[in-house]
Amino acid sequence: MTPLLDLENLQVFYGASQALFGVSLQVHEGQAVALMGRNGMGKSTTIATACRMLPLRAGTVRFGGQDITTAPSFRAARLGIGLVPEGRRCFPNLTVTENLIASARPGQWDLARVQRFFPRLAERKQQLAATLSGGEQQMLAIGRALMTNPRLLMLDEATEGLAPVIRQEIWAAITALKSDGLSILLVDKTLSEILPFADHCVILERGAVAWQGQPKALSPEIVATYLGV
Numbered sequence: 001m002t003p004l005l006d007l008e009n010l011q012v013f014y015g016a017s018q019a020l021f022g023v024s025l026q027v028h029e030g031q032a033v034a035l036m037g038r039n040g041m042g043k044s045t046t047i048a049t050a051c052r053m054l055p056l057r058a059g060t061v062r063f064g065g066q067d068i069t070t071a072p073s074f075r076a077a078r079l080g081i082g083l084v085p086e087g088r089r090c091f092p093n094l095t096v097t098e099n100l101i102a103s104a105r106p107g108q109w110d111l112a113r114v115q116r117f118f119p120r121l122a123e124r125k126q127q128l129a130a131t132l133s134g135g136e137q138q139m140l141a142i143g144r145a146l147m148t149n150p151r152l153l154m155l156d157e158a159t160e161g162l163a164p165v166i167r168q169e170i171w172a173a174i175t176a177l178k179s180d181g182l183s184i185l186l187v188d189k190t191l192s193e194i195l196p197f198a199d200h201c202v203i204l205e206r207g208a209v210a211w212q213g214q215p216k217a218l219s220p221e222i223v224a225t226y227l228g229v
């Protein structure tokens with residue numbers, strides 16, 4: 001079966017400094033893949049490369065069987081890659097509704113469905129994004145990505161810095177999306193939350209894949225070697 005996202009041998013540089021040393025990973029239709037690793041190991045760089053926001057020195061990005069290695073990021077979005085970026089990055093001076101509408105593309109996710117999915121966004125529809133709490137901004141960032149009607153949702157540290165009760169709400173939302181059949185690639189550092197969710201884990205170490213497999217195969221030794229602080 002052709003993977004939905006197929007990253008092959010990505011080599012990515014920031015100026016003279018190499019960040020990715022041949023990363024390969026795949027996300028299949030309906031799968032939830034966790035991208036893991038300590039700080040600075042290349043997770044965000046991998047996500048940004050898959051969204052076509054960073055140029056590659058070598059390697060291939062395929063989405064839905066199409067080679068998009070040299071495609072611009074708007075084309076990746078149009079083909080169905082939805083990004084919830086690290087730091088949320090909502091438009092601070094637009095209202096909640098304006099933020100959502102700004103990214104809308106036709107499909108089953110529209111304003112009404114996003115507002116039903118996140119009632120908090122309906123309650124705060126006229127409020128400027130800058131005035132939302134961190135958790136509400138995260139809901140907005142996810143809602144905005146859903147408004148593009150993605151085939152693959154990529155989330156970079158979606159629960160970072162949020163209070164436990166809000167983290168639970170975000171995990172419940174992402175889990176509902178997965179149950180609905182959406183394919184997901186996500187970065188998160190909280191093992192107790194990401195392992196029950198993921199179908200497959202990929203661990204990066206210094207810009208390369210150090211281990212990959214099912215969450216149940218992740219031994220304490222692997223955790224200590226690659227994910228310990």
Ligand SMILES: Nc1ncnc2c1ncn2[C@@H]1O[C@H](COP(=O)(O)OP(=O)(O)OP(=O)(O)O)[C@@H](O)[C@H]1O
Nearest residue numbers: 014017018019037038039040041042043044045046
């Ligand atoms: N804009 C940039 N300019 C130069 N180097 C960068 C830039 N962004 C990231 N890097 C470097 O690339 C490497 C990979 O960084 P990346 O942000 O992808 O890691 P990460 O695993 O997502 O880390 P974190 O968990 O801290 O977000 C690091 O060595 C980092 O310092």
